[in-house]
Amino acid sequence: AQKVTQAQTEISVVEKEDVTLDCVYETRDTTYYLFWYKQPPSGELVFLIRRNSFDEQNEISGRYSWNFQKSTSSFNFTITASQVVDSAVYFCALWTKAAGNKLTFGGGTRVLVKP
Amino acid sequence: SQTIHQWPATLVQPVGSPLSLECTVEGTSNPNLYWYRQAAGRGLQLLFYSVGIGQISSEVPQNLSASRPQDRQFILSSKKLLLSDSGFYLCAWRYYRWTGDEGDTQYFGPGTRLTVL
Numbered sequence: 001a002q003k004v005t006q007a008q009t010e011i012s013v014v015e016k017e018d019v020t021l022d023c024v025y026e027t028r029d030t031t032y033y034l035f036w037y038k039q040p041p042s043g044e045l046v047f048l049i050r051r052n053s054f055d056e057q058n059e060i061s062g063r064y065s066w067n068f069q070k071s072t073s074s075f076n077f078t079i080t081a082s083q084v085v086d087s088a089v090y091f092c093a094l095w096t097k098a099a100g101n102k103l104t105f106g107g108g109t110r111v112l113v114k115p
Numbered sequence: 116s117q118t119i120h121q122w123p124a125t126l127v128q129p130v131g132s133p134l135s136l137e138c139t140v141e142g143t144s145n146p147n148l149y150w151y152r153q154a155a156g157r158g159l160q161l162l163f164y165s166v167g168i169g170q171i172s173s174e175v176p177q178n179l180s181a182s183r184p185q186d187r188q189f190i191l192s193s194k195k196l197l198l199s200d201s202g203f204y205l206c207a208w209r210y211y212r213w214t215g216d217e218g219d220t221q222y223f224g225p226g227t228r229l230t231v232l
Contacts, residue, residue, distance in 0.1 A: 035220065043203055045223035101147055103221055107158045
């Protein structure tokens with residue numbers, strides 16, 4: 001079975017601080033994809049990144065960076081120099097061949113960035 | 116480019132009333148379509164998904180149903196709403212592929228906030 005755990009339910013930081021969101025996944029499949037989504041107060045889920053299991057390179061996009069470590073089954077997300085607009089709920093998700101059409105979501109981490 | 120629409124954006128309904136939420140996708144053909152529900156302060160729960168017209172898979176037994184009357188239209192319905200049906204309903208789509216890279220991204224619509232009183 002597939003499982004995604006986001007142990008941090010809520011993180012509060014002051015603007016310009018860095019914040020790291022943890023994501024730990026479980027799967028027996030060797031082929032899988034990992035995703036991060038952002039859900040701002042408006043509610044829509046915004047796609048941030050997709051990473052397949054054969055690509056362990058870390059990625060940076062502006063103030064966002066992702067650290068994929070297969071050895072620890074983790075796909076952590078860091079926001080550098082956080083801004084108030086980063087306040088949202090962030091979801092990590094897993095797709096595996098065994099799950100077919102479905103994504104397995106973590107419970108989400110609420111990030112509150114205070115000015 | 117592809118866009119996904121949901122309506123209504125918000126809905127307040129009495130217990131026992133019927134429900135119909137609509138989702139449409141533009142700019143792609145034969146997408147996979149999904150309905151999710153998010154209860155207040157909770158994670159996402161997959162309700163239904165569809166790989167084609169008239170093909171619906173149910174994930175959670177409940178008083179909700181889904182239909183796909185057209186290629187890019189997905190409808191969530193109920194004959195009689197319960198208080199527990201309150202929540203935020205999200206529709207999503209992804210590309211359909213026969214083979215190869217199947218771990219495609221799901222793209223979400225703006226959602227419908229349903230309050231059952």
